[in-house]
Amino acid sequence: MTPSTARALFGSVLLWLALPVMAAAADSAAFNPQQAFAPFDYPQPATAYRSASGLPGPAYWQNRADYRITATLDPASRKLDGSEVISYTNNSPDALDVLWLQLDQNRYRKDARGAFTGDKFPTEFTDGYRITSVAVEDAHGRKQAVKWVVSDTRMQVRLPDALPGHGGKLQLHVAWSFTVPGEFGGRMDVNASRNGEIFEIAQWYPRMAVYDDLRGWDTAPYLNSEFYLEYGDFDYAITVPWNMIVAGSGELLNPGDVLTATQQKRLEQARRSDATVMIRTPAEVNQPSSRPKTSGTLTWHFRMHNTRDVAFGASAAYVWDAARINLPEGKTALAMSVYPVESAGPQAWGRATEFLKASTEYFSKQWYPYPWPVAINEAGTAGGMEYPGITFDSKRAKGKSLHMVIAHEIGHIWFPMIVGSNERRDAWMDEGFNTFIDVYEDDAFNHGEYAPKRDGEYAPGGGNPADEIARVMMDADAPPLLIGADMVPEKYRHPITYFKAAFGMVLLREQIIGPERFDPAFRRYIATWAYKHPSPSDFFRFMESETGEDLGWFWRGWFQHNWTLDLAVQKVAYTDGDYRKGVDVTLANLDKLVLPATLDVVYDDGSKQQVRVPWETWQQHRRYVVHVDGTRQVTSVSIDPGHALPDHDRSNNSLQMK
Known part of the structure; x- marks a missing residue:
């Protein structure tokens, strides 16, 4: 990290916000299931030194x-x-x-x-x-x-x-x-x-x-x-x-x-x-x-x-x-x-040791002992x-800025001081992973004294991180994560290497895999590759094998490319015209990126029902009709109501029933 670290973490997106945003066209033709879900070519091959499961291979060596x-x-x-x-x-x-x-x-x-x-x-x-x-x-x-x-x-x-x-x-x-x-x-x-x-x-x-x-x-x-x-x-x-x-x-x-x-x-x-x-x-x-x-x-x-x-x-x-x-x-x-x-x-620094002690204890308990x-x-x-x-x-x-920089810098003990990835080529494997674990340390410190780190307080208008990263990804000049660290222009270093990489890990944990499978897998990744040299492919393979998820589509869209997301609610109709039979919601994936999402159906009595729409929905479809059972009249339907996903066009995420 550089002396400007205090501007990093999720707040570092401010360094990008002054840049011109070049929006790419997003229509129904942008999404191609065969492209999104084609077999993923890992950057590094599996060998006797590095296994297809993401573990060090039987012949792994290190000088x-x-x-x-x-x-x-x-x-x-x-x-x-x-x-x-x-x-x-x-x-x-x-x-x-x-x-x-x-x-x-x-x-x-x-x-x-x-x-x-x-x-x-x-x-x-x-x-x-x-x-x-x-x-x-x-x-x-x-x-x-x-x-x-x-x-x-x-x-x-x-x-x-x-x-x-x-x-x-x-x-x-x-x-x-x-x-x-x-x-x-x-x-x-x-x-x-x-x-x-x-x-x-x-x-x-x-x-x-x-x-x-x-x-x-x-x-x-x-x-x-x-x-x-x-x-x-x-x-x-x-x-x-x-x-x-x-x-x-x-x-x-x-x-x-x-x-x-x-x-x-x-x-x-x-x-x-x-x-x-x-x-x-x-x-x-x-x-x-x-x-x-x-x-x-x-x-x-x-x-x-x-x-x-x-x-x-x-x-x-x-x-x-x-x-x-x-x-x-x-x-x-x-x-x-x-x-x-x-x-x-x-x-000020009268609390520095308190901050250092707390963050080191948290990371040690949550991920791997100091x-x-x-x-x-x-x-x-x-x-x-x-x-x-x-x-x-x-x-x-x-205060908050001191806590932020101390927690982030000592977090680097885990990435890359313990897990010794190649920062000179794959900076996202230390800066992004470290920024990711910072998010939860911030929640934990002193009952959330400085939390949350993802509340959008650094973003103009109070926007949340999903909205800000969506804007970064719409910039046609923004580089992908799988690129040499020295090739990333300074204006994109924090938004991409730190923020996008960390946000991708948050998506994996909270939206794609779930903490109950992600956390043990990530802990074992750290323990397995402690004091060794994992490559990006080792991480990709390890998380797939440990969590039981085929994630090639996510590695391609989020890491190999800078693809963008645009989910839409295109039509809402009662089944057979009778609200007592439920409602049929036509969803569309209008851009290249794929993510699972939550569908929110709100009824006339204020109650609501949520349906998880898995990523597999889009393997064969550009549009899909989701049937939701219910016996009351619907007032509105929306996709990603909590704005957890980096959807760059939220104007088409909801429909109101007449």
Whole structure:
């Protein structure tokens, strides 16, 4: 996600509303059952690696990258110097003669490919990475320098000997440095606060590219779309001046070296407290006694298991608080927030840990347990942005907007930090799925304090999300979901990648499948693909197999195409002219998209009867007469009376009886 995340979620459709809407013609000829219900061609084939049921196949494999990193931050020069040892395991069946690494800091160079792809050419730059050495150590401890080639945000390392498949191992040693970009860094930066600069450090070390069964080396450059990374264990140490606090992904291993005795005691108190405990108060921020020493440097040592990345924040300006997270089966974790004094207060970041705790507990109970010992909110200007175990959220956010961004960013722990989809190619599988689970977290938080997230409050005129997404889908220039993330223009990124993908999941859960089948299936999808790399086809196949629904028609209309919906009530007549025999309602599907719908019949005494019209109705028909039993006179008939569906023409959804 980008720093504009707070405008995302269902409210992000505002970014689209100023665009010209190009309405496509919709008539009875637009809908073709043979087109809508033709066999669906999955984007990726079923193989021994990925089964037709959406499960990892019997031959599924995945490579692994473990990291040991040491780095030193010099705030004066804004320079980060580091070295790392990557223990790489090749579990593929292939011998690898080269390795590929991602060098995201090169995105800030003036000659970066990504500089030429945004809405306008950047005006601020850095020199990117300075790689000083690369060496390979084999399984026998033999170490030798190797050649490397840097191409934009990628680095190819040429191995002296091919790394065998089926478990071959080596260690890659890399030394590097870079200058931290200012606020133009977007997903990472250094920004000013009243009591000192705040460094938000992410995408900071050369990271292994993924080698998988879909493409071999996935070397898509970093233009602006997000990440695709291997899993492993991380051990990293950050050296900073004595007065800085470091908040990093994972578990702090040496609190005795970097915290005062009082802070250590408060942290232990927080581990047992559902109420937020202050670790470093606003009054203590400028007190040297809030640090264990008053000169030199301190090294903060962190460890994180089974993760695809780590990030950290560092500042002398941090206020720090924490509380216990209650997880399933009696387990616990620690929620923490760090923020500048000017962000404190009960209407702002004073509630940040409360928001983080509540959302993490909800997602853990509803979908899959939070897997790491600590979850952190960090306040700055890169907010919101997500990394494993830590999120960068806006230091200016308050109240509802703060809750929204915290819940959304920590929701990314589930997509794509646990379920490791390829954000660089299929952004909807993390942004859309995460926005979807946000909807229900918003309902649950503090008895609906900020709910509902789909009430249309962000839409002009108070329209609901179904109406707004219908307008998005009528735009002939809007891209489909099954398109490369870097191909989605910025003006459509939130409306399509976030909003349409999430709304599609809401339709699946509430209209097509039903929560009683959807929820267990989605939970099992998360558990099955936890710490693995599912493709879109894996998700499609899994949900079909688990829920018992043939959903090819929906994948085609909603994900593969940007098809639109227009259901109509064309005629209402009493059966044989006698209302006591019931009523016959002629329904029509006038556009390309198909969805099940609710038919609402209202009688003269105010009572009503509802009939569910399944999607199968349209497999052989463009129009269909639905008979509804009843013994009273009818006053009106309507399709989708609750406006749950994205029907772009509601003028033909109802008929009044004379």
